[in-house]
Amino acid sequence: MVRPHLTPVSITLQADNSSNAGGAADVGIDQSDRQVRMAATPFLVADIGGTHARVALMRGTHGDTGDIEMLACRVFVCAAFSRLSDLLQTFLAANVQEPVKHCVLACAGQIMGDEVVNDNLAWPIHLTPLREALALDEVAVLNDFEALAFALEGPLTDGGRHLCGPQACSNGPTLVIGPGTGLGAAAHIAGPDGGLVLPTEAGQMDFAPNSVRDREVLAQLAPQGGYVAFERIVSGPGLLTIYLTLCALDGQAPRLNTPEAVTAAALAGGDAHATEAVDMFCAALGSFAGNLAMVFMATGGVYLAGGFLSSLFDLLARSPFEERFLHGRSARALLSQVPVWVTEHGLHGVRGAARWYLKQGTFKPAASRHAATHGASV
Structure with missing residues (x-):
C-alpha cells in the first residue's frame, strides 16, 4: 500500500x-x-x-x-x-x-x-x-501506468480483444487499468501535442462490496471494520486472497496457493472456490473500471492491460464484469457507450x-x- x-x-x-x-x-x-x-x-x-x-x-x-x-x-x-x-x-x-x-x-x-x-x-x-x-x-x-497511458498514442490500442461495449470508441478521455502485483490506472485526455496524461493511485480507493458474498469476504478481511483497498481484491495477490477467504468462510482447507493455480483451476472447472474467486475478482474489476469511467467520462474507451487478464479472457467475458461495469440507473446510459478492451502489457x-x-x-x-x-x- x-x-x-x-x-x-x-x-x-x-x-x-x-x-x-x-x-x-x-x-x-x-x-x-x-x-x-x-x-x-x-x-x-x-x-x-x-x-x-x-x-x-x-x-x-x-x-x-x-x-x-x-x-x-x-x-x-x-x-x-x-x-x-x-x-x-x-x-x-x-x-x-x-x-x-x-x-x-x-x-x-x-x-x-x-x-x-x-x-x-x-x-x-x-x-x-x-x-x-x-x-x-x-x-x-x-x-508506470502514466507510461502506459502515453503508449495509448502508439501501438497499445492495436491488437486488443474487445470485451464489452461498442466496437468503436467516441472522442473523449481514455483509461488504461491493470491488475498485476498491484492495481494501477491512468487517464489519457486527447488534445494538442498528444494530449494530457493523468496518473492516479486509484487502486488505493476503498473497496465497496456489491453482493452479499462480497460483504462476507470484506467482513472476513476486516472483522473490526476499517480500510480495505480495491488493490487488496483486484490484483494477482488479491485473487488468491479471495480464494483463501472463500475457503475459510465455507470451512474448507484450500488446495491452491498461488494466483496462477487459482486461475488454472478456474479454467479447468474443477474447483468451485477457484471459479467463484475468479467471478468475484472479475466483478470487482468491473465495478472499479466503471467507477473510473464515470469519474473521467471515459467515452474514448477503457483498456485493461496485462498478461494476467489475457489468460483470463474467456472467464472474464462470461463473468459479471460487464454488469458491474455498467452499474445502474442513469450511469448505465453513459457506460453502455464505453468500449472495453483487454490488451497485453508487453513492452x-x-x-x-x-x-x-x-x-x-x-x-x-x-x-x-x-x-x-x-x-x-x-
Whole structure:
C-alpha cells in the first residue's frame, strides 16, 4: 500500500555539473538542435513492476514522426536481484557498448523526495544512489501506468480483444487499468501535442462490496471494520486472497496457493472456490473500471492491460464484469457507450515512458537543470 498524502508527480534528477567548463557554451544551443541531439542519443528505459522489470535501450528517430527505435530489450524477474542498480547494470553489461548517461524509470508507486514509494516493489528505490551507481547524468521518473497511458498514442490500442461495449470508441478521455502485483490506472485526455496524461493511485480507493458474498469476504478481511483497498481484491495477490477467504468462510482447507493455480483451476472447472474467486475478482474489476469511467467520462474507451487478464479472457467475458461495469440507473446510459478492451502489457510501458521522456525535452547537458513539464527537478 502506498503511503498516504503523496502527490502524483514525475521528476527529473540530474547531476550537478554546473562547474563544467562546457556549460556556458551549451546555454546558447537552440532548442531544436538540442531535440535533434536528444533523439539521436540512446537512453535507458525501465518499466519496473512488482514482479517483472522490462528494460530497453531506446532512441528517438529522426524526422517529424515522433517514432522511437528499440535497440535492445530484456525482461527480468525483480526478485532475482538485490537492488535495482544491479538489475540495470546486468542489462547494460550485456547489451550496451558505449556509456549511457540518461535513464527514465516507469515505476509503480509515487515519488517522494529522493525515493519511489510503493510496498509492492521488490526493493526500495533511492534515486541519487541509483544515479551515482550507474554513473548517470540524469534519472527521470514517472508512474508506470502514466507510461502506459502515453503508449495509448502508439501501438497499445492495436491488437486488443474487445470485451464489452461498442466496437468503436467516441472522442473523449481514455483509461488504461491493470491488475498485476498491484492495481494501477491512468487517464489519457486527447488534445494538442498528444494530449494530457493523468496518473492516479486509484487502486488505493476503498473497496465497496456489491453482493452479499462480497460483504462476507470484506467482513472476513476486516472483522473490526476499517480500510480495505480495491488493490487488496483486484490484483494477482488479491485473487488468491479471495480464494483463501472463500475457503475459510465455507470451512474448507484450500488446495491452491498461488494466483496462477487459482486461475488454472478456474479454467479447468474443477474447483468451485477457484471459479467463484475468479467471478468475484472479475466483478470487482468491473465495478472499479466503471467507477473510473464515470469519474473521467471515459467515452474514448477503457483498456485493461496485462498478461494476467489475457489468460483470463474467456472467464472474464462470461463473468459479471460487464454488469458491474455498467452499474445502474442513469450511469448505465453513459457506460453502455464505453468500449472495453483487454490488451497485453508487453513492452508498451517502456515505449510510453520513452515517448514521455522525449516529449518533456528534459534531455539536456548535465550543466543545465530543468523541471519536467508536470513535475519537478530534484
